[in-house]
Amino acid sequence: MNKLQKFAISLLAVGAVWIAINTGPAKVLASNDPDAYNYSFWEEAVPAPAAYKAVDLVDGESLGIGAFKEPNDFYVSNDHLIYVMDSGNNRVVILDERFHLIRTIDSFIQDGTEDGFSNPQGIFVNDENHVFIADTGNQRVIHLDQDFQLVKIIAEPESELLSANFTFLPVKVVVDNADRVFVMVEGVFDGFMEFSVDGHFTTFIGANRVRVDPIEYLWKRFATREQRSQMVMYVPTEFTGLDIDEKGFLYATNADNSDDVIKKLNARGDDILRREGYFAPRGDVRYTQSGGPSRLIDISVSDDEIYSVLDSKRGRIFTYNGDGHLLYVFGGIGNKLGEFHSPVAIERYDDHFLVLDKELGEITVFIATAYGQMINEAVKSYERGDEEAAAQLFEEVVNLNVNLEFAYTGIGKALLRQGQYEAAMDHFRISLDQNNYSKAYLLYRNQTLRKHFASIMTGIIGIGVLILAAAVYRKLAKRKRGIVIE
Numbered sequence: 001m002n003k004l005q006k007f008a009i010s011l012l013a014v015g016a017v018w019i020a021i022n023t024g025p026a027k028v029l030a031s032n033d034p035d036a037y038n039y040s041f042w043e044e045a046v047p048a049p050a051a052y053k054a055v056d057l058v059d060g061e062s063l064g065i066g067a068f069k070e071p072n073d074f075y076v077s078n079d080h081l082i083y084v085m086d087s088g089n090n091r092v093v094i095l096d097e098r099f100h101l102i103r104t105i106d107s108f109i110q111d112g113t114e115d116g117f118s119n120p121q122g123i124f125v126n127d128e129n130h131v132f133i134a135d136t137g138n139q140r141v142i143h144l145d146q147d148f149q150l151v152k153i154i155a156e157p158e159s160e161l162l163s164a165n166f167t168f169l170p171v172k173v174v175v176d177n178a179d180r181v182f183v184m185v186e187g188v189f190d191g192f193m194e195f196s197v198d199g200h201f202t203t204f205i206g207a208n209r210v211r212v213d214p215i216e217y218l219w220k221r222f223a224t225r226e227q228r229s230q231m232v233m234y235v236p237t238e239f240t241g242l243d244i245d246e247k248g249f250l251y252a253t254n255a256d257n258s259d260d261v262i263k264k265l266n267a268r269g270d271d272i273l274r275r276e277g278y279f280a281p282r283g284d285v286r287y288t289q290s291g292g293p294s295r296l297i298d299i300s301v302s303d304d305e306i307y308s309v310l311d312s313k314r315g316r317i318f319t320y321n322g323d324g325h326l327l328y329v330f331g332g333i334g335n336k337l338g339e340f341h342s343p344v345a346i347e348r349y350d351d352h353f354l355v356l357d358k359e360l361g362e363i364t365v366f367i368a369t370a371y372g373q374m375i376n377e378a379v380k381s382y383e384r385g386d387e388e389a390a391a392q393l394f395e396e397v398v399n400l401n402v403n404l405e406f407a408y409t410g411i412g413k414a415l416l417r418q419g420q421y422e423a424a425m426d427h428f429r430i431s432l433d434q435n436n437y438s439k440a441y442l443l444y445r446n447q448t449l450r451k452h453f454a455s456i457m458t459g460i461i462g463i464g465v466l467i468l469a470a471a472v473y474r475k476l477a478k479r480k481r482g483i484v485i486e
Contacts, residue, residue, distance in 0.1 A: 035332050038404060041278045041432045043285045046403040051319075051328035051372030052353050054338030056099070056365040060086070063101045065093065068361035073134075073172070076347045076354070077125040084356070084363070085133070090117040092133070097349070099365070105131075108142070108150050115150075117142075122172040122184070132181065134170035141170050141183060143199075154181065157193075157201035174244040182250060184242045191269065192239065192250065205269040208237045208254050241298040241309070251307055253296040257282075261296055262309060276435070277324040277406070283311045284318075294318075300346045304383035306376065308346055310355070315340045317355070321379045325406040328375060330366070331355065338364065351376075371400050378410055387414040405431045416440055421447055 036050040060068040069088025076082050080097035091106035107116045118137025125131055129146040141154040156168035172184035181195040182205070191207035241253035249272075250265040259280035264273035279285050283294025294311035301307045305322030315333040320326055332339045342359035351373060353366035368376065378393035391414035397407045412427035413436065421444035428437035 035330070037329055038401075039279065039285045039326055040403065041405055043279060045286060048328065048401050048403060049371040050330060050369055051375065052317075052330045052366040053369055054364055055367050057337070057362050058095070058099045058365060059360075059362040060093070063093070063095070065101065065104060068093070070358050071344075071356055071361060072121045072358060073123050073345050074347055074354070074356050074363070075123050075125050076349045077129060078127055079129070080349055081125075081129075082347075082354070082363075083123050083125055083131065085120055085123045087119055087121060090120065092120075092123065092131070097352075099363075105144075105148055108144060108148060110150050110153070122170065124173050124175055126175050126179075127177075130175075132173045132175055134173045134183065136169055136171055136186070139168045139170075141173055141181065141195075143181075152199050154183070154195055154199045157195075159201050161190075161201075161204065172239075172242040174242055174250070176244060176248040177246075178248070182242070182244070184239050184252075187238070189238060192242065192252075206239075206250065206252065206263065206265040206271070207269070208239070208256060208260075240296060243299050243301045243307075245301045245305070251299050251301050253299050253309055255295065257293050262299065262307075273324070274322060275324045277320070277326060278432075281309070281318070281320045281324050281326070283309065283316070284314065298345045300348055302348055304380045306379060308348065308353075310343055310346045312343055315343050317346060317353070321406075322383065325409065327379070327406070328372060338366070340364065371397070374400070375404075375407075378407075382410060382414060385417075387417040390414040391418075407431075409433045409436065412436060412440065416443070419447075 036048045037045045038048045040046050060066050066089070068084070068086050071084055072087045073085040074083060081102070082095040082097070082099070084093040084095065086093050086104075089106075091104050093104050094102040096102055107114050109115070117133065117135050120133050121136040122134035123131065130151065131144045131148065133142045133144070135142050139156055143151040143153070145151050156166075167187065169186040170183045171186050174182050176182070179197045181199070183193045183195065185193055188204075189207065190204040192205050194202050194205050196202050237254045237256045239252050239254045243251045245251065248267070250263075252263045252265065254261055254263070259275065259282060260271060260273070261280075261282045262273060263271045266272050273281075275281065283296055287293060292313070294316070295313045296309045297312045298310040299307060300309075306319065306327070308317050308319040310317055316329055316331045318326060318329050330338070331343070333341070340355060340357045340360070342357055343355050344358040345356040347354045347356075351368040353368070355364045355366070356362075357364065374393050374397045378390050378397060381387075381393060382390035391411050394407045394410040394414065397404060398411070401407075408427045408431035412424040412431065412433065415421075415424035415427065416436070416439070421440050424440040425437055425444060428434075428440055
C-alpha cells in the first residue's frame with residue numbers, strides 16, 4: 001500500500017469519526033413542530049415534541065352568521081358548549097363541541113321591553129348553564145338563566161370603598177359555587193370586585209403589590225415638587241386575565257414582570273400559587289432585550305390544577321402543573337395554521353385546546369398529540385393518587401423527550417409515594433430537584449434505620465457490654481496488683 005492510499009484511508013477514517021460525532025442521536029426523539037420547546041433547569045430553551053397540533057379554524061362566515069367582529073372572550077361549559085363573545089357585533093354565539101351553530105343571543109327582555117348589549121367584553125357560564133356577561137359599554141354585568149331570561153343586572157355599585165370618579169367598566173367575570181360574582185374592572189387597581197348572590201358589592205380581593213424602584217424612590221426624596229409630579233406614580237398593576245377552578249380558587253394574570261405575574265387567590269385574596277419548578281411561572285424565561293418578557297393576558301384552569309396562560313406578545317401558550325413546572329409550550333405569531341395575529345383568549349376541554357384571535361375573528365382548534373396526552377394523563381394520575389400509572393406514563397414521556405427534566409421529578413414523586421425512596425432519590429438526582437431529593441433521603445434514612453433497628457441496637461448493646469466488661473476487668477486487675485481505685 002503506497003503513501004497515497006494510506007492518506008486516503010486516513011482521510012476517510014477521520015471523516016467517518018466526524019460524521020459519527022455530529023450526527024449522533026438527538027436528545028429529542030420525536031418532534032413535528034420546530035417551534036415546540038421547553039426550558040431546562042439551567043433556563044436554557046431545549047427542543048421538545050409538539051404537545052398540541054392545530055387541526056381546524058372556526059369563524060363566523062363558515063358558520064353562516066357573518067364574520068366575527070373583534071371577539072374578546074369565549075367560554076366552554078361543562079357540557080362542552082362554546083359561548084363566543086362576539087363583541088363588535090354585540091352578540092353571543094353558541095356552538096356545540098363539533099363547532100356547529102346552535103344559536104345566537106343579541107338581546108333579552110327586561111321589564112317587558114327588549115334590551116341588548118354594548119361592546120360586551122367577557123363571558124362566564126356556571127354549572128347550571130346560567131350566563132354572565134360583562135356588558136362593558138352599558139357599564140353592567142348581566143345574569144341570564146339557562147333559557148336566556150334575565151335573572152339580575154349588576155350595575156355600578158355605591159360604596160365608601162370606591163372613589164368619587166369611579167366608573168364601572170367590567171371586562172371579565174367569573175362565578176364561584178356559592179354564586180358570588182367576581183368582576184375584573186378596567187382601570188381598577190385594587191383587585192377584583194366581589195359581589196354577593198343578590199348582586200351587592202362587598203369588597204375588593206387580591207390586589208397586586210406595588211413595585212417600587214429603590215433608586216427612583218430615593219431620587220423622589222430629594223426632588224422638588226415639580227420634579228415629583230412628572231415622575232411615575234407607584235400604583236399596583238391591573239389584572240389582565242381571570243378564571244376560576246372547581247374549588248373556587250381564582251387564577252389571574254397581570255401586566256407585571258415579577259415572579260408573581262400569575263396568581264392563585266383563596267377566599268381571603270391571598271396568593272397561594274405554588275412556585276416549586278425550576279423557575280417561577282411567567283411565560284418565556286429567556287428573551288431578547290428588545291422583545292422583552294411575555295405579556296400574559298388570559299388564563300385557563302383545567303383538571304387537577306393544570307393551568308395554561310396566553311402570551312399576547314409572541315402568541316404562545318404555556319402550560320404548568322400545580323407545582324409550577326412548565327409542561328409544554330405551543331403556538332406563535334404568524335400566518336400558518338396554529339399561529340395567530342392577535343390572540344386574546346384561551347379555553348380547553350378534554351384533548352382540545354381553543355385560541356380566540358381578535359383581529360382575524362376566528363378560533364383555532366388544537367388537539368393533543370400522543371406526547372401531550374401522556375403528559376396530561378401522567379400529571380392527572382399523580383394528583384389522583386394513582387402513583388403506578390403516573391410513573392409508567394412519565395417513563396413513556398421520557399422515552400419521547402429526555403430533555404423534559406420535570407418528568408424525572410414526576411417519576412420520583414410517584415416512587416416516593418410508593419415508598420421506594422432510594423429509587424426516588426436517583427430520579428430526583430437526574431432532575432436536579434434538591435428539595436425532593438432531601439425529602440427522599442430523610443425518608444430513606446429513617447426506613448433504613450427502622451429496617452435494621454434490631455441489629456443496630458444489638459450491636460450497640462454488645463459494644464456497651466464489651467466496654468463494661470473491659471472496665472470491670474481493668475478494675476479487678478488493678479486490685480489484684482494492690483492498686484485501690486477511688
